Each structure stands twice: as C-alpha cells, then as structure tokens.
Amino acid sequence: MAIKISIGSGKGGVGKTMIMVNLAMQLAETGKKVCLIDLDIGGADAHILFGLFEPRRTLTDFITRKVNNIQDVAHTFYAHHGLQLIAGTGDTLQTSNMNYQEKLRLLRAIDNIDADIVLLDVGAGTSYHALDFFMHSDIQICVTLPDPTSIMDLYNFLQLATIRKMLTSFLSKSDVASILKTTNFGSLAEVFVLAEQTSPGAQDLAQEALKYFHPLLIVNRDSENGRLNKGKLKQMVQKYLGIDIPELCEIPEDPQVQIALKAFLPISELYPDSPSSLAMHNAAVKLAKLVDLFAIHSNSSTA
Numbered sequence: 001m002a003i004k005i006s007i008g009s010g011k012g013g014v015g016k017t018m019i020m021v022n023l024a025m026q027l028a029e030t031g032k033k034v035c036l037i038d039l040d041i042g043g044a045d046a047h048i049l050f051g052l053f054e055p056r057r058t059l060t061d062f063i064t065r066k067v068n069n070i071q072d073v074a075h076t077f078y079a080h081h082g083l084q085l086i087a088g089t090g091d092t093l094q095t096s097n098m099n100y101q102e103k104l105r106l107l108r109a110i111d112n113i114d115a116d117i118v119l120l121d122v123g124a125g126t127s128y129h130a131l132d133f134f135m136h137s138d139i140q141i142c143v144t145l146p147d148p149t150s151i152m153d154l155y156n157f158l159q160l161a162t163i164r165k166m167l168t169s170f171l172s173k174s175d176v177a178s179i180l181k182t183t184n185f186g187s188l189a190e191v192f193v194l195a196e197q198t199s200p201g202a203q204d205l206a207q208e209a210l211k212y213f214h215p216l217l218i219v220n221r222d223s224e225n226g227r228l229n230k231g232k233l234k235q236m237v238q239k240y241l242g243i244d245i246p247e248l249c250e251i252p253e254d255p256q257v258q259i260a261l262k263a264f265l266p267i268s269e270l271y272p273d274s275p276s277s278l279a280m281h282n283a284a285v286k287l288a289k290l291v292d293l294f295a296i297h298s299n300s301s302t303a
C-alpha cells in the first residue's frame with residue numbers, strides 16, 4: 001500500500017499546490033512511483049502548474065461513476081520522472097455535496113492506488129471534506145505564511161483537525177461523538193475531560209488516536225519577522241492541543257516562483273538552484289526518508 005502524504009492549511013493561497021507539485025516531482029526523481037491527487041474540490045488547479053489546461057479526465061469522472069478505477073483518470077508526465085497526476089474536479093453539486101458513502105468510496109480508491117507515494121493536495125479551510133482528506137494520510141504537512149492571521153488560521157485548522165480525528169475514533173461511541181460535535185473547546189484537555197465523563201475509557205481511545213498525529217510544519221514565503229510567530233504557534237499547539245508540529249522546512253519568498261508559474265513548469269525544474277527549490281529539495285529528502293520508515297513499519301506490521 002502506498003504511503004500517503006497530505007497537505008492542508010487554514011487560510012487559502014499559502015502555497016500548498018506550488019509546494020505539493022514540486023515535492024511530487026522531486027520525490028518522483030528519486031525513483032519512487034508517485035501519484036499526486038488534487039483534492040481541492042472547487043479550487044483544483046494543480047494541473048495548470050504542469051501546463052495541462054483542460055484535462056480530458058478528472059476526479060469528477062470517478063466521483064460521478066463514469067469511471068470505476070480511479071487510476072484510469074490519472075495523467076502520466078513522462079517528462080517529470082513518470083509522475084502521475086489525478087487532476088481535480090470543478091465544483092459541481094455532486095462533488096461538493098459528496099455524501100458519506102461517496103467519500104468512503106473515494107478514500108478506499110485512494111488507498112488502493114498502485115504507487116509508492118500518494119500525495120493529497122487538500123483545499124484550504126475547515127470543511128469536513130478538507131479535514132477528512134487531510135487526516136486520511138500517514139504523514140500530514142501543514143502550511144502557513146509567517147503573518148499572525150495566517151498563523152492563527154493554521155492553529156484553528158489544527159484544532160479542528162485534532163477534534164475531527166478524535167471524533168472518528170469515537171464513531172462506535174456515538175454519544176461521545178454527538179456531544180463533542182456540538183461543544184466549543186478552549187483546549188484539548190477539556191475535550192478529554194468531557195469525553196471521559198460521557199463514556200469512561202473514552203480518553204484512552206482519544207489519546208491513542210492522536211499518538212501518531214505530528215503534522216510537519218512548513219512556513220512559506222518566510223521572512224525575519226516570521227520566526228517569532230512560528231515559535232508562538234508551536235508553543236500554543238503544544239500547550240492547548242498537546243501535539244508537536246516538527247518543522248519540515250522554511251521556504252523563502254522567491255520571485256522566481258511567479259516566473260515558473262507563468263512558464264507552466266514546477267520551479268524546481270525551471271530553477272533547481274533557486275532558494276525555494278533548494279528548500280523544497282531538502283524537504284523532499286527528509287520526506288523520502290520518512291516514507292521509507294513508514295514502509296518498513298507497515299510491512300513489518302502486515303507480515
């Protein structure tokens with residue numbers, strides 16, 4: 001089974017797609033079989049970064065059951081180390097209102113993609129779709145710009161992602177899930193207390209669900225001032241959500257990103273030595289190592 005990596009953010013326009021396209025390419029360059037899926041329902045645009053303006057096949061064809069096998073809608077970029085892209089869908093009523101069964105079918109199909117690494121570019125924000133796609137991965141990456149509003153939006157996103165993760169672990173205890181859904185919490189400790197009061201043993205279940213949740217942080221378009229805000233974010237997340245967000249990389253503001261965008265080429269291909277390409281290259285090297293560790297772990301647990 002492929003190792004899945006998702007990327008999410010609180011605020012839109014922070015660079016998720018730019019980062020995912022470049023990471024996908026750099027991971028494919030290491031010889032791994034990589035498939036990038038654009039799950040930004042309504043705002044899908046990863047294909048445009050490859051100069052593919054009107055993809056003949058998109059995720060919509062799979063969601064609307066025109067196609068049964070999700071891999072039949074993938075495009076293979078032979079010029080980009082065989083990287084596969086499942087282009088996203090326009091916002092149709094059917095796709096944005098995907099019901100639970102349809103979402104399960106999509107998530108199962110993603111799980112069965114024949115690849116070493118599946119990358120999920122998730123739309124910004126805290127809709128249930130966005131949170132569920134973000135959490136449906138082995139490794140999560142969260143992105144923010146260095147400014148305080150973007151940082152607060154990311155904190156909010158992580159808080160809701162954490163609660164959503166816990167809710168899914170409570171599905172069998174629906175009394176806990178329904179109470180948590182309708183309550184506002186200041187910290188995760190409060191969630192644990194209420195869960196335990198509602199159903200003894202629920203706290204252990206919740207803690208177990210969060211044990212492996214350590215989203216990797218990317219600060220994009222970085223500046224000197226950003227350092228302070230990033231430190232505060234890490235502290236808040238640790239104190240109130242009880243999770244670590246180890247840093248994957250900082251990507252500097254880089255004017256060549258726009259030039260690459262206009263050339264419809266990933267920047268790491270057009271300007272491999274630009275500051276942002278080098279930062280993303282280092283991130284891809286770290287991710288490749290993590291993927292190998294996950295693969296060893298999942299092979300040994302299925303053996």
Ligand SMILES: Nc1ncnc2c1ncn2[C@@H]1O[C@H](COP(=O)(O)OP(=O)(O)OP(=O)(O)O)[C@@H](O)[C@H]1O
Nearest residue numbers: 012013014015016017018124221252253254257261
């Ligand atoms: N490091 C950077 N330096 C300069 N420009 C950047 C950098 N990172 C991203 N950008 C620019 O920011 C804009 C938004 O990037 P992108 O579309 O990747 O964000 P996004 O998070 O995927 O947005 P959305 O939430 O709408 O999907 C693009 O014009 C992109 O070229």
Ligand SMILES: [Mg+2]
Nearest residue numbers: 016017040045
């Ligand atoms: Mg995007």
